[in-house]
Amino acid sequence: MIRPKIILSKCFCQPVRYNGEMVKDEFVEKLKNYVDYIEVCPEFDVGLGVPRKSIIIVKNNGSKRLIQTDTENDLTDKIIKYSQNIIESLKEVDGFLLKANSPSCGVGSAKLYKDGKFISKTYGIFAEKIKEKFYYLPIEDEGRLKNREIREHFLIRIFAFAELRELLKKPEIKKLVDFHTKYKYLLMTYNQKYLKELGQLVADGKLSVSQKLMLYKDRFYLAFLRKPSPSRHINTLLHIIGHIKDRLNSKEKKHIFSLLENYKRGRIDLKVIVELLKNLSYRFDNEYLLCQKYLEPYPDELNV
Numbered sequence: 001m002i003r004p005k006i007i008l009s010k011c012f013c014q015p016v017r018y019n020g021e022m023v024k025d026e027f028v029e030k031l032k033n034y035v036d037y038i039e040v041c042p043e044f045d046v047g048l049g050v051p052r053k054s055i056i057i058v059k060n061n062g063s064k065r066l067i068q069t070d071t072e073n074d075l076t077d078k079i080i081k082y083s084q085n086i087i088e089s090l091k092e093v094d095g096f097l098l099k100a101n102s103p104s105c106g107v108g109s110a111k112l113y114k115d116g117k118f119i120s121k122t123y124g125i126f127a128e129k130i131k132e133k134f135y136y137l138p139i140e141d142e143g144r145l146k147n148r149e150i151r152e153h154f155l156i157r158i159f160a161f162a163e164l165r166e167l168l169k170k171p172e173i174k175k176l177v178d179f180h181t182k183y184k185y186l187l188m189t190y191n192q193k194y195l196k197e198l199g200q201l202v203a204d205g206k207l208s209v210s211q212k213l214m215l216y217k218d219r220f221y222l223a224f225l226r227k228p229s230p231s232r233h234i235n236t237l238l239h240i241i242g243h244i245k246d247r248l249n250s251k252e253k254k255h256i257f258s259l260l261e262n263y264k265r266g267r268i269d270l271k272v273i274v275e276l277l278k279n280l281s282y283r284f285d286n287e288y289l290l291c292q293k294y295l296e297p298y299p300d301e302l303n304v
């Protein structure tokens, strides 16, 4: 699989936290083996030392300010300028994995204070600027990735977007057709409307390959914005079962449909059915199904 390029909070790699420590996270450590990453630390990179006094986000006259607690220095403009420079410098990126709870990096998990009291959770200042610009890319922190569904959604997107980025480097119609074929069932799960539109785009006889790819890219990103519901997965699974059902005996069919029912009722994980269908695709040597990204959208080793 193509290695995604992600931006990673530097404190997952080096001891740059305000207290001079580094963050150890089991999933992030594993992920590092499968992605290329650029380390960033807004607070360290703008010249705040290590260790440093902690920073908080304060609501002031309706706007969010980043304040260092001991000196009361307002660091907001500095961090915003840094964020803008990072955004301008990014040429190729498939997603962001930032540090939870940080007033700079937290993805909706930073604390917001007013008049010395905690009032709500919010985006860190750096994370907020990133989100404004790259709203179509996965932006998560390690805290949110403890949730399996959010983690899978993140992984599916970074690996799909990395492959799309590779496709854009050498525009060829055959590669675009193959790409669209591979992503058919994943797209069907995420967004049927975009699956249809993208299919029409690939088949369009008037546009050049480059024009098609430009339009395809934008819609492909948008197709993956929202996590699909279990009913969307069931629809896709039924389509996949349709390819092999004639080769299954009645007991096997009964077993698969009882698994679908159990998944629908939340009694078993989706992965159980996907693995079974993958095995059957191997057994029946069904190349069409085996090329489907739906059955293996990211390396299995990242299933934790």
Ligand code: SF4
Pocket: 009, 010, 011, 012, 016, 017, 018, 040, 041, 042, 043, 044, 099, 102, 104, 105
């Ligand atoms: S959370 Fe962000 S700003 Fe804080 S140490 Fe980590 S990378 Fe730096």
